[in-house]
Amino acid sequence: MSDKQTFYITTPIYYPSDNPHIGHAYTTVAADTMTRYMKMRGFDTYFLTGTDEHGQKIQRRAAEAGKTPIEFIDPIIANFQALWKTLGIEYDDFIRTTEERHKKVAQDLFQQIYEQGDIYKSEYEGWYCTSCETFFTELQLAEGHTCPDCGKPVETMKEESYFFKMSKYADRWLQFITDNPDFIRPESRRNEMINFVKQGLDDLCVSRTTFDWGIPVPFDPKHVIYVWFDALINYISALKGTGDGTLFDKYWPADVHLVGKDIIRFHTIIWPIMLMALDIPLPKCVLGHGWVLIDSDKMSKSKGNVIDPNRLCEKYGVEAVRYFLMREMGYGQDCNYTEDLLALRINNDLANDYGNLLSRTTGMIDKFQQGIVLAPGKGTEADAELLALLGSMPEKFAALMDGMQWSNALAELWTLVNKANKYIEDAAPWALNKEGKTEELATVLYNLVEIIRLVTIMVSPVMPTIPAKVWQQLGIANQSELCGWEALTWGLFPANAKINRGEPLFPRIDLEAMVAEEPKPAPAPAAAKIAALTPECQMADFAKIDLRVVKVLDCHKVEKADKLLQFRLQLGEEERTVVSGIAKFYQPEELVGKHLILIANLQPAVIRGIESNGMLLSAEYDGKLQLLEAPDMPSGAKIV
């Protein structure tokens, strides 16, 4: 048994309803980089990723494709795994929630919480979006009974369900967050979550009966476990359900759950409370990172701007793609992707600065010293200054990496690369050579080799295949004692080593040629923008709805609500108050006097404390909205 300190890191388990994109790639590369770094620092690491395979959405997608869920997802999961291989991801385990080892643990834990009374049976009625796997109250729905998040139609559902007593743990959660200020990172997310919980937690509905693609509730098999409840358990089931279960004792609690900002709530509220209920120690940190935006826009299938990482790796190389992702994404922030930005990073940072540093250094050693790295002399003041920076770099770099500030760590490291390039200019080895100052020349070239060696060690977690190429060129291949974290000291490079100058590490990209061949992302098909048709209904159904022309007597914004307008309407002799969520589209004053169409016999609803008697008709398309008018008909006229 090793007595090394352990480091357990996870990515979310990805939902295989579609193929992996660059956002998945970012999270997974980050986890891989962190794992390699911690391993280099001497930790006993464990890196888990996988797929979350249950839920109504996958069941439905599979049915549409005429396949069973497993037939549907297997090829997609193969694509995930193939991409991780391409990207050089070295995970220790890949868990699928359809595996027996996961199901068993998930069921055991569900049972345990039930037996201690924190899961109870009740009834749930509400509107459900299958796409988002989320229930909404009637009031939460968007116009036309659509999902407020994704805009797709929702379905009504009434279920006998099991509920998890989240509310019971709210105070304990707040105490935990107070005691562990680094649990949720970055801090802005932490504040957000605290704020959310302080407004009160509802019990969570954790079972479904309306479909069966999930893990059965052990004591009531007509229910399946809610997918999120099921999915979060993977972080534990992958350890407990494997081999003799000792992995759990060794690696739990997790050191880092790496997640996108969209699923922070599940990981920082629901998951910790599940663990509290189970009396299992909580993970040490949940890091919510930003999104990879495509040309400053959110990536989505309907926008047709999804980036396939495979294509980028093929075109620019895996190492460059990894470097770009880790360098461009600031701590907790979104980053922007365009092909130009990627190419600029490659040309500037990798080709011009780092790759070219190796190239010019080996070039001079070849030309001035017949390919031999000679022992350094005593050195000048400029040398000392450079070596001071070199000496302080590992500590600075480590501090940033430990804090998972990968972009800043790389930026810091590159100050050394830039300093080295300037050092060459100042020292002018070609002049030293001409003047026959062989000792000074040997010192400069030796220092450069050492800088390259140390930078290469530090950059290896991000670009793991680069070091071997550099060691080959420097003539120290297979000398592992020179290539690890403990070798980050100036002066270890063996004098009189023979170098092997080779091909450029990172070829420059011809930006102009690139522009010419770049295919523009296909625009989304127009048909996709039209909302799905509601199922057929009877004439009798339509006849129940009484539509009338109404005149707007008065209209103003509802206070403390940015979407709401309050109307006073004339319907024949009668006056009505109606609230409508169209403040984003109309100024109140421009509507006064208009003749609009109202659903006049709709059951009243209270919105923001105002009773609304009816609903104004409007048409919606592509983010725009227009009220229907009947300018020449009097108030009270019936629509037939």
Place this chain on the structure above:
RNA sequence: CGCGGAGUAGAGCAGCUGGCAGCUCGUCGGGCUCAUAACCCGAAGGUCGGAGGUUCAAAUCCUCCCUCCGCAACCA
């Protein structure tokens, strides 16, 4: 006055435990010749969102305001 984050050179960002306003890219001029048309130096370009205040000194601390973003609320 719901909570939080942000507003700094043409673009993207750092600085924000108060002490001459910085980095990368881009633009312009120069240098070098070891190197991947690379590298190095210099210049132009900012009233650090606005207005007050504290201080010998404010991008940095305090107050108010404006704008953008996230979360919440809201969507008959």
